[in-house]
Amino acid sequence: MALKAVFFDVGETLVDEERWWRVLAERSGLQPHVVWAALGVTIERGEEHDELWRHLGIDRPTGWWNDLAYELEDLYPDAIPCLEAVRSRGLRVGVVGNQTEALERWARESALPADVISSSASLGVRKPDLRFFAGVVELADCAPEELAYVGDRVDNDVLPARAAGLVAVHLRRGPWGRLQKAPVSALTIDPLDELTDALASLA
Structure with a gap:
């Protein structure tokens, strides 16, 4: 699908x-x-x-x-270009992680190129709880298998996203992304600008 x-x-x-x-x-x-x-x-x-x-x-x-919030300059250089590239392919883009209300507010005020911005604070449940991913699916307004979730953590992102029926993408950067080992079968990218090609390989 x-x-x-x-x-x-x-x-x-x-x-x-x-x-x-x-x-x-x-x-x-x-x-x-x-x-x-x-x-x-x-x-x-x-x-x-x-x-x-x-x-x-x-x-x-x-x-x-x-x-305590992020600042715009904290964004990785490939972050906004990646969001824009995914969106240009006609896919809905969402930004949802384990964040406080302040960090969700920062994301909204930063005008990120995303159709959906939310957080665990708004969902009322944190990763790796599968209810978080059920909430993400609801926000995406599609079937679980029609939604990809991109994250750096194997324990919080990759494994629970797969368990919830989503397409999980492991980004190898940051302390968790480098030190945790994803399953061999996992879709893995490094850096973020490899995402669109990786998603195309699923078609």
Whole structure:
């Protein structure tokens, strides 16, 4: 069945989160390399972001954490061209990841070339819960097999998207994208501008 829509994860798929993590470290009173190290432990153990704070020995921040947003210059150089290229092929484009309301608002205000912009905050459920992907399918207004989901994480994006019946695309960049191994059968791209050719191979 032909694809009708392509939806994208946000962090380390469209957005380079290095500056975001650096700001987080500074506001937490930590050196950035300490946070990088704790993040590495979190990835190695297959844990969620929230476990990062336990490794650092501090409480998860509140207040400013929910207001911390990306900036336009945080977008990877290939992000907008890729969204535009997919859209030019007549496919619906969506941007939906595990983000706060502030980050969803940033995506909307950035005028990304997307037909749908949402987040786990709006859906009320986070990846890798299959209900997240059921919500994504509803937003895409098509059958699961007509929707591709592009993300950097095998555990949060590739495996649950496939389990929900979507076409999963693994983007190998960022800490998770480089360190986690996708199934051999997974559609894998590196970098993002390989996406349109990869999708064409499915036709």
